[in-house]
Amino acid sequence: MLTVANRQLIACGRTAEVYAWDNSTVLKLFFDWLPSEFIEREAYAASIIATHPVPSAKFIGTLSVSNRRGLIFERVDGPSMVALMSSKPWLLSRQALPFANLHFLVHSQPGDGLPQLKTVIREAINKAQSLTPELRAFALQVLDSLPDGHSLCHCDFHPEQIVMTATGPRILDWMSACQGDPMADVARTSVLFVLGHIPSQLSFFTRTFIYIARGPFYRRYLKEYLRLNRKADLETVKRWMIPLSAARLYENIPGDAGTILPFLQRALAQDQMEKKRNLV
Numbered sequence: 001m002l003t004v005a006n007r008q009l010i011a012c013g014r015t016a017e018v019y020a021w022d023n024s025t026v027l028k029l030f031f032d033w034l035p036s037e038f039i040e041r042e043a044y045a046a047s048i049i050a051t052h053p054v055p056s057a058k059f060i061g062t063l064s065v066s067n068r069r070g071l072i073f074e075r076v077d078g079p080s081m082v083a084l085m086s087s088k089p090w091l092l093s094r095q096a097l098p099f100a101n102l103h104f105l106v107h108s109q110p111g112d113g114l115p116q117l118k119t120v121i122r123e124a125i126n127k128a129q130s131l132t133p134e135l136r137a138f139a140l141q142v143l144d145s146l147p148d149g150h151s152l153c154h155c156d157f158h159p160e161q162i163v164m165t166a167t168g169p170r171i172l173d174w175m176s177a178c179q180g181d182p183m184a185d186v187a188r189t190s191v192l193f194v195l196g197h198i199p200s201q202l203s204f205f206t207r208t209f210i211y212i213a214r215g216p217f218y219r220r221y222l223k224e225y226l227r228l229n230r231k232a233d234l235e236t237v238k239r240w241m242i243p244l245s246a247a248r249l250y251e252n253i254p255g256d257a258g259t260i261l262p263f264l265q266r267a268l269a270q271d272q273m274e275k276k277r278n279l280v
Contacts, residue, residue: 002063002064002065002066003065003066004017004019004027004029004065004066007019007020007021007027008020010026014253015030015031015034015038015175016028016029016030016031016034016070017029017031020075021072021075023075024074024075025060025072025073025074025075026057026072026073026074026075027063027065027070027071027072028070028071028072028073029065029068029069029070030068030069030070031068032067032068036069038175039069039071041115041175042071042173042174042175043059043062043071045114045174045175045177046059046071046073046174047059048112048113048114048177049152049174049177052109052152053109054105054106054109054152054171055102055168055169055170055171056170056171056172056174057073057074057075057076057163057170057172058073058074059071059072059073059074060072060073060074076163076165076170076172077163077165077166078163078164078165078166078170079163079164080159080160080161080162080163080164081095081099081159081160081162081163081164081169082159082160082209082210084164085159085209085213085217086209086210086213089209089213092213092216092217093216093217093220095159095217096217096218096220096221096224097220097224098169099159099162099217099221100220100221100222100224100225100228101224101228102162102169102171103154103157103185103186103189103221103225104225104228104229106152106153106154106157106171106185107151107152107153107182107185107229108151109151109152110150110151110152110179111150111151111152111153111177111178111179111180112150112179113179114152114177114178114179115178115179116148116178116179116180117149117153117155117178117179117180117181117184117185118143118146118148118180118184120155120176120178120247121143121184121243121244121247122140122143124246124247124248124250124251125139125140125143125243125246125247125250126140127250128246128247128249128250129249130249130257130261131246131249131264134268135246135261135264135265135268136246138242138264138267138268138271139242139243139246139247139264140243142239142242142243142271143242143243145239146181146184146236146239146240146243147181147183147236148180148181149179149180149181149182149183149184150179150180151179151180151181151182151185152177152179153177153178153179153180153181153182153184153185153188154171154174154176154177154185155176155177155178155185155188156173156175156176156188156192157171157185157188157189158189158192158193159217161173181236181240182229182231182232183232183233183236183237183240184240184244186222186225186232186237186240187237187238187239187240187241187244188240188244189221190218190222190237190241191241191244191245191248191260193214193215193217193218194218194241195241195245195248195256195259195260195263196248196253196256196259197253197254197255197256197258197259222234222237241263242264242267245260245263245264246260246264248260249261
């Protein structure tokens with residue numbers, strides 16, 4: 001039986017560990033609690049991403065190790081964008097520009113063959129146990145009013161997903177990739193920056209840096225993305241944040257409910273006030 005004994009552990013996330021497998025590849029080994037459908041979905045998405053001119057780690061194939069399922073990817077060496085900025089804070093504002101450019105590049109590609117983002121969001125909202133019936137109905141109502149779209153969407157796009165290699169940045173983790181409205185993907189990133197809880201597995205220094213720096217970085221990113229994408233609409237991004245933040249609750253990430261639920265309650269109250277004004 002294959003094992004990861006004597007293999008170098010490169011990274012550890014919420015759903016998987018990443019090990020050096022050989023000189024040119026890594027093994028993303030999922031924890032045994034993760035449903036197989038999520039692993040199969042990432043393998044399928046990674047095979048589709050490989051057909052697009054998007055800078056990412058090449059997908060090699062699947063592998064089972066110690067009764068755990070894993071995916072083999074091309075090894076890409078370098079610090080994450082977060083690690084680079086935390087070691088060189090003066091690069092903070094500057095890195096927001098290539099981050100926005102990468103996101104715009106993703107959205108310039110078709111999402112053919114991937115799940116419809118609105119379908120995925122609707123399922124997550126319906127399964128999010130911390131939503132009240134009123135907030136669930138509100139989030140679904142807003143979702144139904146928003147456009148579909150057929151662009152490639154990463155759906156978990158943040159600086160920790162960008163590896164800064166010697167030959168340029170690479171985008172990792174396409175497990176959540178969908179086809180949909182680019183504004184939805186920007187809104188998902190906005191939810192992570194504005195409402196998301198900083199992962200506890202990161203070092204204290206990194207978490208402190210993210211807490212201080214993410215506001216200025218996010219504002220610069222959003223301004224640059226809106227400049228690049230002339231079809232982008234800030235109001236649509238804000239509207240998309242309502243169903244996307246509700247869907248985020250399905251992931252049961254510690255700390256997120258404390259920021260997302262008040263956000264949804266404020267959005268609902270504002271929506272009700274606007275409807276009353278329109279009746280007058």
